[in-house]
Amino acid sequence: MTRVESPMTRWPRLAAVLMLHAAFLAFLSGWPRADARAAEDTETLEQRVKAAYLYKFAGYIEWPAKSFSRSDTPVTIGVMGNELLAAELIQAVTGRTVNDRVVTVKRLKAGDSLAGIHVLFIGKTESARLNQLAQSAQPRSILTVTESDGALAHGSVINFVLNDGRVRFEIALDSAEKSGLKLSSRLLAVAQEVRTGMP
Amino acid sequence: MTRLENPAVAGHTSSAAHRPARTLTGALAVMVFVHGHTAELRVSDLADLSLEQLANIEVTSVSRRAERLADAPASIYVITNEDIRRSGVTSLPEALRLAPNLEVARTSASGYAITARGFNSTTANKLLVLIDGRSVYTPLFSGVFWDAQDVMLEDVERIEVISGPGGTLWGANAMNGVINVITRQAQATQGTVVNVGGGNLESGGSFRYGGRVAADGHYRVYGKFFDRENTERANGTEVPDAWHKGQIGFRADWGGASRSFTLQGDAYTGKLDQTQPGKTTIDGMNLLGRWFQRLAGGSDIRVQTYLDHTERDVPGTFREELDIFDLEFQQALPRAASHRILWGGGYRYARDRVQNSAVLAFLPADRNLDWANLFVQDEIRISETVEFTAGIKFERNDYTGWETLPSLRLAWKPYAYQLLWTALSRAVRAPSRLDRDLFVPGNPPFVLAGGPDFRSEIANILEVGYRGQPLSAVSFSITAFYHDYDHLRSLEPAPGGTCVSLAAPGNTCVLGNLIEGTSKGVEAWGAYQVMRAWRLSGGVVFLDLDLERKPGSLDPTGPVALGNDPAYQWQLRSSHNLTDKHELDILVRSIGALPGPDVPAYTAVDVRLGWRLIRDVELSLTLQNLFDSSHPEFGAPATRSEYQRGVFLKLSWRI
Numbered sequence: 001m002t003r004v005e006s007p008m009t010r011w012p013r014l015a016a017v018l019m020l021h022a023a024f025l026a027f028l029s030g031w032p033r034a035d036a037r038a039a040e041d042t043e044t045l046e047q048r049v050k051a052a053y054l055y056k057f058a059g060y061i062e063w064p065a066k067s068f069s070r071s072d073t074p075v076t077i078g079v080m081g082n083e084l085l086a087a088e089l090i091q092a093v094t095g096r097t098v099n100d101r102v103v104t105v106k107r108l109k110a111g112d113s114l115a116g117i118h119v120l121f122i123g124k125t126e127s128a129r130l131n132q133l134a135q136s137a138q139p140r141s142i143l144t145v146t147e148s149d150g151a152l153a154h155g156s157v158i159n160f161v162l163n164d165g166r167v168r169f170e171i172a173l174d175s176a177e178k179s180g181l182k183l184s185s186r187l188l189a190v191a192q193e194v195r196t197g198m199p
Numbered sequence: 200m201t202r203l204e205n206p207a208v209a210g211h212t213s214s215a216a217h218r219p220a221r222t223l224t225g226a227l228a229v230m231v232f233v234h235g236h237t238a239e240l241r242v243s244d245l246a247d248l249s250l251e252q253l254a255n256i257e258v259t260s261v262s263r264r265a266e267r268l269a270d271a272p273a274s275i276y277v278i279t280n281e282d283i284r285r286s287g288v289t290s291l292p293e294a295l296r297l298a299p300n301l302e303v304a305r306t307s308a309s310g311y312a313i314t315a316r317g318f319n320s321t322t323a324n325k326l327l328v329l330i331d332g333r334s335v336y337t338p339l340f341s342g343v344f345w346d347a348q349d350v351m352l353e354d355v356e357r358i359e360v361i362s363g364p365g366g367t368l369w370g371a372n373a374m375n376g377v378i379n380v381i382t383r384q385a386q387a388t389q390g391t392v393v394n395v396g397g398g399n400l401e402s403g404g405s406f407r408y409g410g411r412v413a414a415d416g417h418y419r420v421y422g423k424f425f426d427r428e429n430t431e432r433a434n435g436t437e438v439p440d441a442w443h444k445g446q447i448g449f450r451a452d453w454g455g456a457s458r459s460f461t462l463q464g465d466a467y468t469g470k471l472d473q474t475q476p477g478k479t480t481i482d483g484m485n486l487l488g489r490w491f492q493r494l495a496g497g498s499d500i501r502v503q504t505y506l507d508h509t510e511r512d513v514p515g516t517f518r519e520e521l522d523i524f525d526l527e528f529q530q531a532l533p534r535a536a537s538h539r540i541l542w543g544g545g546y547r548y549a550r551d552r553v554q555n556s557a558v559l560a561f562l563p564a565d566r567n568l569d570w571a572n573l574f575v576q577d578e579i580r581i582s583e584t585v586e587f588t589a590g591i592k593f594e595r596n597d598y599t600g601w602e603t604l605p606s607l608r609l610a611w612k613p614y615a616y617q618l619l620w621t622a623l624s625r626a627v628r629a630p631s632r633l634d635r636d637l638f639v640p641g642n643p644p645f646v647l648a649g650g651p652d653f654r655s656e657i658a659n660i661l662e663v664g665y666r667g668q669p670l671s672a673v674s675f676s677i678t679a680f681y682h683d684y685d686h687l688r689s690l691e692p693a694p695g696g697t698c699v700s701l702a703a704p705g706n707t708c709v710l711g712n713l714i715e716g717t718s719k720g721v722e723a724w725g726a727y728q729v730m731r732a733w734r735l736s737g738g739v740v741f742l743d744l745d746l747e748r749k750p751g752s753l754d755p756t757g758p759v760a761l762g763n764d765p766a767y768q769w770q771l772r773s774s775h776n777l778t779d780k781h782e783l784d785i786l787v788r789s790i791g792a793l794p795g796p797d798v799p800a801y802t803a804v805d806v807r808l809g810w811r812l813i814r815d816v817e818l819s820l821t822l823q824n825l826f827d828s829s830h831p832e833f834g835a836p837a838t839r840s841e842y843q844r845g846v847f848l849k850l851s852w853r854i
Contacts, residue, residue, distance in 0.1 A: 046258040052245035053253055060250075092242045127456055149386070150455005153415060163389050164853065165257045165280075190250040192389065193411060 044084065049167045050160055051088035054121055054145060057158065058098040060187035064180045067118060067141050074102040075118050080109065080133075082123030082147070089121075119143045122156065130154040134175070141180045152195060157181065161192060168192035255814065272588065272610040272620035274664055274678040274722055276300050276738075278358040280383075285774055285784040287807035287821030287847065289396070289403065289425065292345045294352060295378065296788065299724045299738020299770055300362035304763075304790075304798075304833040307840050308430050308440040309346040309471050312833050315362040315376030316682065317718050317744040318762035319833075325375035325628060327365055331382055331463060333487050333505050337521065338549050338568055339561075341372050341631035346471060347481050347509065349446055351405050351421045353392060353851075356383040362722060363680060364606065364626035364660050368541075368576070368590070374626040374658050375682075384461075385409060385417035385452040396849030398821075401427040418451035429472065430840035433831065438840045444469030444481075457493040462486075477514030484508050497533030501543075502526075517561070518554035523547065537580040541590075544573040551632065560641040561632055562649065571595045586610045598630040599655050617667035628656040634688060634710055639701060646701050648693055650710030659683045675725035682719075686712035687746065687761060689754040699755050714758055716746030732776035739769040763833065765791030765800070782809040796835040803827060815853035822846055 058075050075098050079086040086107050093103035106117065110129060114120065120142045122133055127148040134155025137144045146156040152172040157179065159170050174197030176183050188194050245253065276298045288294045292311040296303045302319045304312045314323040324341035327334065328348070335348050358380050365373025389409040396403060403425030412418045424445040430438045448465030466484035473479050487505035494500060507523040529543030547570040553561045576590030588608040595601045606624040613619070630653050639647040664678035689711050692698035696707030724738030743766065746758035770788040777783050789802040804826055809819040823845035824830065831841045 045256070048242040048245055049253055049256055049258055051242050052248065053250070055246050056250060056253070088242045092246045094243075096246065148456050149384070150415065150457070150459065153455055154457075162258070162387050164387070164392070166255060167258055168254055187250070190254060192254075195414065 044088075046162075046167060047082070047085045048088050050147065051085050051092050053160070053167070053169065054085075054089055054119065055092045055096065055098070055103065057143065057145065057187070058103065058119060060184040061119075061143055062182035062184075063118060064141050068101070072101070074104045075099075076104050076106055076116055077119040077121065078106045078108045078112075078114070078117040078142075079121045080107075080112075080123060081126030082121065083107075085121065085123065114140055114142060117142050119145065121145045122147075122151075124148050127151065130156065138175070138179045143179070143181055144175070158191075163192060170195065172197065270610065270612065270618060272586075272608040272618070272622060272664075274300060274362045274662065274676070274680070276360045276362075276676075276724060278360065280353075280355055280357065283352050283355060283358075285782065285807060285809070286786060286805070287784070287819060287823075287849070288352070289401065289847065291348055291350060291352070291380065294355075294358065295360070296770075297772075297786075298358070298360040299768075300722045300740060301360055301376070301378075302764060302768065302790075304793075305840070305842060306833045307438065308427050309442045310440075311345040312763075313343070313345065314762070314764075315360070316680065316720065317742055317764045318375065319764050320762050321833075322633065323762065324372070324631065326378065327369050327373035327376070328378045328380075330380045331487065332489060332503050332527075333485060333507065334525070336372060337509075338551065338631055339519065339521070340633035341628060344481070344511070346442070346444075346469065347467065347483055347511075349423070349444070349467065350380060350382060351407060351423055351448075353394065353405070354383050354388050354407060354419070354421065356381045356387075363622070363662055363678070364604075364624040364658070368574070368592075372628055374628045374656070382450065382463075385419050385450050388419045388450075389417065391854040393852045393854065394849060396847055398845060398847035399428075400843070400845045401425055401847065412451060413453070415455070416451060416453040418449060420447070420449045422447045430842065431829070432839065433829075433836065433841055439472045439474055440840065442469060442471035454491075459491045461489040473513070475515040479514070480510075480512045482510045499531040501529040501531075503528075516556055516558050520552040522550040524549075539578040539580075540575065541578075542575040544571070546571050555641050557641045558639075560638045561636045562638050563636070566632065566636065568597045570597075584612050586612075594627075594629070596629045598635055598653070602627045602629060602655055617669070618665070620662075620664050620666075622660070622662045624660045624662075626658045626660060628658075630655060637710070644704065644707075646704060646706050647690075647708050647710070650688075653688070653710050654686055654712050656687050656712065657685045672728040673725065675723075677721065677723040679721050680719065681717065683717050684746070685715045687714035687716070687758075689713040689748065689752055690756060690760070692753055698753060711752070711754075713749040713752030713754060714746055714761065715749050716744070716758065718742060718744040734774045735772070736774070737769065737771040739767065741767050759795045763793045763795060763798070765793055767791040780811045783807070784809075790832070793833070798831055798833060798839075801827070801830040801832070803830065817851040819849045819851070820846070821849070 054077060077089060079089060086105060090105045093105060096103060114136055120137055122130060122144060124147055130146065130151055131154050134144055144156040145158045147160040151159045152170060155175055157172055157175045161168050161170055169191055170193040171188060171191045172195045278294060278297045282297050283294050286297055292303060292313060295301050295313060300315055302314050304319060306312055306321055310321055312319045312321050312323055314326050318325050322340045322342050328336055328343050330350060336343050358378065361377040363376060365377040369377050388407060392407045394405045405421065405423035407419055407421040409417065409419035426443040427441060429441040432438055444467060446465060446467035450463035453460045464486040469481045471479040485505060485507040489503040492500045504526045509521045512518045525547045527545035532540045549568045551566050553564045555561060555564055572592060572594040574590065574592035576588060579587045581587050590606045592604040593601055594604065604625055604627055608620065608622040610618060610620045634650045634653040636649055637647060638645045638649055660680065660682045662678055662680045666676040668674045690698060690708050691711035691713060693707040693709045698706050698708035700706060701708060720740065720742040722740045726734060726736035728734050742764055744764055746761065748754050748757055768790045770786065773785045775783045784807045786805045787802065790800060792798060792800040803824050805823045806825055807819055807821040809817060811817050824842060825844065827844065829841035829843045831839045833839065
C-alpha cells in the first residue's frame with residue numbers, strides 16, 4: 001500500500017485543531033463537565049414551550065359562566081399522556097395567575113373524571129382516545145389541546161404543530177364554538193392556521 | 200404568519216406597577232429574538248414571553264432526539280436534519296458521509312462510489328436507496344446514479360442508514376444495506392425559505408414556499424440549482440467534469456394520524472462535462488402518491504404508487520430512457536396475543552430503452568422488466584424483554600424467477616435503555632441488465648457477450664449487536680457481522696472460447712457467478728453529550744473482505760473487480776453551540792487505504808461556522824479538506840480526480 005504523504009505530518013495539525021478548539025471552549029464556557037441531564041433534555045425545550053403556551057392560552061379564552069362556580073375558583077389544567085409536560089407546567093404556573101385566578105395542574109389518566117377541568121391537554125400517547133375525550137370535553141366547555149398530526153379533525157380546539165423546528169399551533173373555531181368557548185382575536189392572529197370547519 | 204411590531208409589549212395588558220417587570224421581559228425578549236439558540240431558558244422564563252415570541256423559539260438542539268428506532272434489531276444510523284444542517288454539506292452523497300457505517304468515495308465532480316460493508320465501485324450494487332419510499336436504484340446495474348439523486352437538504356427530516364441485509368421489508372438488492380431518505384411533511388415546512396451560497400468549488404441556491412390547501416391539507420414547492428467546478432488530477436491537469444443541475448418539486452399532505460394522503464413529485468435536468476466531445480445530459484421526473492389509513496379493527500393499511508422517468512445521454516457511449524411504475528401495499532395487523540403481523544406485496548414494471556454505441560451495447564436494446572413480491576413478518580413477544588421477529592419475502596424477477604429471502608431476528612431488552620440483538624438472514628442480489636445484457640464492444644465480434652446464465656448472488660448473514668444509553672449523557676451502538684457470499688459476479692470464458700482480457704480482440708468472455716467469500720467486521724458509533732450545548736460523536740468500521748475464485752473459475756481479473764474497500768474508517772464529530780448566536784462543527788474523517796487500484800489513506804477535516812445574524816437570517820461558512828491541498832478517494836492514479844480545499848459561504852433566510 002502506497003502512501004503519498006506520511007501520516008506523521010497530518011497528526012500534529014490535527015492535534016493543533018483539536019487543542020485550539022478545546023482552549024477556545026474552555027475560555028468561553030468554563031471547564032467542561034459532563035452534564036448528566038443534558039442528554040435527557042432531547043425533547044425538554046419543545047415541552048417547555050408547549051407548557052408555556054398552555055399557561056398563556058388560558059388568558060385568551062372566555063369560558064361560559066357555568067365553568068367557574070365562584071370568583072376565586074382556580075383555572076384547572078388537566079394533562080393526560082405527557083408526564084414531561086405536566087412537570088414543566090407545574091413549574092410554569094407556580095405563583096402565577098390568569099385573569100386574577102390561580103392556576104392549578106392535574107395529572108389525569110384514562111378514565112378519570114373531567115369535572116372541574118377547564119383546559120385538557122391530550123398527549124401523543126393518548127391520541128387513540130381523542131374522539132372520545134373531545135366528545136366528553138365539549139359539553140363541559142373544556143378547551144382541548146393536542147400535539148398530534150391531524151388532531152383537529154378529531155375534535156380538539158388547539159393543536160400544536162412543529163414547523164421549521166418551531167412550535168406553532170392551529171385552531172379549530174368550530175370545535176371552540178361547539179364547546180361554548182370564545183377565543184380572543186389576538187390568539188387567532190398568532191395561530192399558524194385557523195379552521196372554521198367550512199368545506 | 201404574524202409579524203411582530205414591538206416585541207416588548209405584544210399580547211399583554213399591564214398597569215404602571217408592572218412596568219419594571221415589563222422592561223426585564225423586554226430585555227429577555229430582545230435576547231430571545233436576536234439569539235436563535237435558547238439552550239438555557241427555563242419554563243418560568245418562557246412563560247414571561249408573548250405568544251409571538253414563543254412561536255419563534257427553535258426547539259431543535261444539538262442533542263439527539265429520542266430515537267424511536269431504539270428498539271429495532273438492526274444496525275441503523277440516523278442522520279438528522281440538524282446533523283445535515285450543521286455539517287454544511289450541499290449534496291445528498293456528501294450528507295451520507297455523516298453515517299459511519301457507509302463507505303463514501305468521491306470519484307469525480309459528480310460521481311460517487313457508495314456502499315456498506317464492502318464491494319464499493321461506481322456501479323456498487325448491494326445497497327438499496329429510497330427517497331420517501333421511491334426506490335432510486337436503476338435496473339441497469341442495480342445501483343444508483345448519484346449525480347441524479349437530490350433533495351432539498353433543508354427539508355429532509357432524517358436519513359436512515361441501515362447496514363446489513365434489509366430483511367423482509369426491503370427485498371432483493373438490499374443485500375448490504377438500505378438508505379432511506381425521508382423528507383419533512385408539508386405541514387412542517389410552511390412559509391418561505393431562501394438559501395444562497397457560493398465558494399471556490401461550487402455555487403448554488405434553493406428556495407421553498409409552503410402553504411395550505413383545502414380544509415386540512417398543506418403543501419410546499421421548492422426549487423434548487425447548483426454549479427460545480429471541475430476537479431483536477433494529481434499532476435494539476437483539469438478533469439473535464441464540471442456540471443450544473445436544476446431541480447424543482449412539490450409535496451402535499453392531507454389528513455393526520457388516523458388517515459393521510461401524500462402526493463409528491465420532482466423534476467430535474469442537468470449537464471455534465473465529459474472527456475469525449477459533447478456533454479452528458481440527465482433529465483428525470485417522478486410523481487408519487489401514498490395513502491395511509493387506520494382501520495376500525497386497529498390495523499393500518501399503507502398503499503404507495505409512483506411513476507419515475509429518467510433519461511441519460513452520454514454522447515459516444517450510450518443513451519438510456521427508463522420508465523418505472525411501482526405499486527406497493529402493506530398492512531400491519533393489530534397486536535393479537537403476543538403476535539404482531541405485517542404483510543404486503545408489490546409490483547414494479549420498468550421500460551428500458553437504450554441507444555447503443557460502438558463502445559458498448561445492451562442487447563436487446565429495449566427491454567421491459569417486471570418484478571412482483573409478497574412478504575410477511577411476525578413480531579413475537581416471547582417475554583417482557585424478549586422479542587423474536589421472523590419474516591420472509593418472495594420476489595420474482597424476469598431473469599431468475601422466484602427468490603426467497605428469509606430473516607430471523609431476536610431482540611433482548613433487559614433494561615429500558617439497553618438492547619441486545621442478533622439476526623440471521625439470507626439476502627439476494629437479482630441480476631440487472633449489466634449482468635445479463637451487456638456486450639462489449641457495441642458490434643460483433645464481442646469480447647464480452649453478456650451473461651446468459653448469470654444467476655442471483657446470495658449472501659447468508661449473521662449479525663450481533665448492542666445499542667444502549669449506559670449513562671444519560673452517553674449513547675453507544677456496536678454491531679459485529681459475518682457475511683457468507685456465494686455466486687458473486689465473475690468474468691469467465693464463453694463455451695469454447697478463451698478469456699484473458701477484455702481489451703484484446705479474440706477473447707470471448709461472459710459474466711458468470713464463480714466468486715465466493717466472506718466478510719467480517721465490526722461497526723461502532725456513539726455520542727457523548729458533554730454539556731447541553733456541546734456534543735461529541737464518532738464512529739468506526741473495520742472490514743475484512745476475503746473473496747476468491749471458486750473451483751473451476753477462469754476469471755482473469757478475479758475479486759479485485761468486485762470492489763475497492765478500506766480495511767478501516769473512522770470519524771469524529773464535535774457539535775458546539777459556542778454562544779446563543781454562534782455554532783461550530785468540526786468533522787474529522789479518516790479512511791484507510793484502498794487495495795486495488797491503490798488509493799492512499801487520507802484524513803480530512805471539515806469545519807463549519809454558523810452565525811445567526813438576526814432572527815431569521817443565518818450565515819454559515821464551511822471549510823472542507825482544511826488541512827489538505829488535495830487528496831484522491833477512488834480510482835487509478837493516472838486518471839483519477841483529487842479534491843481540494845473547499846470554501847462555501849451560505850446565507851439562509853426564513854421569511
